[in-house]
Amino acid sequence: MKKSKKNGYKPGKKRNQSKNINGKKHSAMPSQKGDKSQGKPSTTNKRQGNKKAVTAEVTCTGLTNEGKGIVQWKGKQLEVEYLLPGETAEITVSTSGRYVHPELKRVITSSKDRIQPPCSYYFECGGCQLQHMNEQAQEDFKQETIDELMKPFGKPEPILTMDHPYDYRNKSHTTFGLNKERQIIGGLYAQNSHQLISMDRCLIHDPKADEIWQTIKDMMKSFKMQPYNEDTGRGFLRHVLVKVGKVSGEIMVVLVVASPIFKGKNNFVKALRKAHPEITTILMNVNNRKTSMVLGDQEQVLFGKGTITDTLCGMKFDISAKSFYQINPVQTEKLYTKAIEMAQLTGTETVIDAYCGIGTIGLIASQKAGKVSGVELNKDAVRDAIRNSKRNGVKNARFYQGDSGEFMVEMAARGEKADVVIMDPPRSGSDEAFLSSVVQLKPERIVYVSCNPVTQVRDMKYLVQNGYKVKGIQPVDMFPQTVHVENIAEMVLESN
Known part of the structure; x- marks a missing residue:
């Protein structure tokens, strides 16, 4: 982008520029009628309230791990959304006691890395944080984030990026509500709020998923379906969850409702299937x-078998409404391929797949291992893993419901060995009880797959202090347009 003229680039001002994504043009800023903010983050006025606000001119010197611009103001370091390194900008700063909230008002001098966000809802939604950066800048930001975090352990490999960084999410869920005119709207909640943003397309969702929920929204009036209101507890339809098999093309639609009494459900299902014959199963979740939480405990299949199937790294997996399956299968294949490469399997090794979920990485690893034991607390996921094992004819993998740490402690007590532990914990990382059980079992190699490198660093330090050294680090961009980045670490016993 060229440098701004006198008025500067205003993130809250609608612009005429647009970007063509998948043959469709999306305006750079929101253009919803009646929205006076026209693109300003929706929390602005609520946050400021009666607080004192001043204007200041600042220069951005870097980015936080959340992609916010770092500036200095009155001796304080502030974090400003949508600001890029090297840019000068005018910001408003609201203060109340110790609370300081900066907001970007306009960019005076723009970075060469700045682009117009292709999404019309970018400044309202908050689900993506990096769309104002070009692709190279996003790649550099994520690489530098991992490089800085992993400094104590070595130099990471170049990040594995995505050729087409849009349309990748194979799972999406949409919420419904009423606008001021009492018309049904559908969309996503603004980040950290329950303000529903009416939208027709999310550029990182599978396009077919967005088409389906739009159809459902249009059908609601004729079927007298009211959106659920969280404040009053009234209404029927809470959410629509759509899962898409990127390889199989199979599609699951889950209607999340507040009551099991669904009048006219057969006709509704018939009408939805007529509009979208590509749907292979429909469920009602109460x-x-x-x-x-999006999903409840009670579930009923209205059409089809209740699951869909997809292929990952040459293996087929059954996916249920509640089962965890990686959101971006294109990048997941890169992630898993690299993780198994780091495991250095020769066909004889005993492998523990901790936090195994529905068995994806363990089953893929079984093709090169001697024996795989997958351990997972969620009993539904274990049931899916066993079914997936049978579907793929895998004979050398077993799956157990339980705590992975306790499983390994019991192995060690019996004098059993594991050559490799593959661990893929939640964002909170692992606790010391789990890590100590790994150390007690003493596998020759640990492959740590992380969706939160910050907690991964903490866990890696513990393992290094207890006899392991880091041999390889590989970041993977699983969620383009967002600040999230996954990272794989290969660790081996010091004696090796």
Whole structure:
């Protein structure tokens, strides 16, 4: 982008520029009627309230791990959304006691890395944080983030990026509500809020998923389906969850409802299938609790077999409504291929797949291992893993419901050995109890797959202090347009 003229680039001002994605043009800024903010992050006025606000001119010197611009103001370091290194900008700073909230007002001098966000809802939604950066800048940001975090352990390999960094999410869920005119709207909640943003397309969702929920929204009035209201507890349809098999083309639609009484459900299913014959299964999930959880416990199949199938690294997996399956299968193949390469399997090794989920990485590793034991607390996921093992004719993998750490401690107590532990914990990382059990079992090699490199660093330090050294580090961009980055670490016993 060229340098701004006198008025500068205003993130809250609608621009005429647009970018062509998949043959469709999307305006650079939101253009919803009646939205006076026209693209300003929706939290602005609520945050400021009656607080004092001043204007300041600042220069961005770097980025935080969350992609926010770092600036200095009155001796304080502030973090400003949508600001890039090297840019000068005008910001407003609201203060109340110790609370300081900066907001970008306009960019005076723009970075060469700045682009117009292709998504119309970017400044409202908050689900993506990097769309104002070009692809190279996003890659550099994520690489530098991992390089800095991993400094104590060595130099990471170049990040594995995605050729087409849009349309990748194979799972999406949409919420419904009423606008001021009492018309049904559908979309996503703004980040860290329950303000529903009416939208027709999310550029990182599978396009077919967005088409389906739009159809459902249009059908709701004729079927007298009211969107659920969290405040009053009234209404019927809470969410629509769509899962897409990127290879198989199979599609699951889950109607998350507040009551099991669904009048006209047969006709609804018939009409939805007529509009979208590509749908292979439809479920009704009942969630009548006042909770932020999307899915409830009660489930009923309305059409099809209740699951879909997809292929990953040459193996087929059954995916249920509740089962965890990697969101970006294109990048997952790169992630798993690299992880198994780091495991250096020759066909004889005993492998522990900790936090195994539905068995994806363990089953893929079984093709090159002697024996695989997958361990997972979630009993539904273990059931899926066993079914997936049978589907693929795998004879050398077993899956167990339980705590992975306790499983390894019991192995060590019996004098059993594991050559490799593959671990893929949640964002919170592993706890010391789990890590100590790994150390007690003493596998020759650990492959640590992380969706949160910050907690991965903490865990790696513990393992290094207890006899392991880091042999390889590989970041993978699993979630383009967002600040999230996954990272794989290969660790071996010091004696090796």
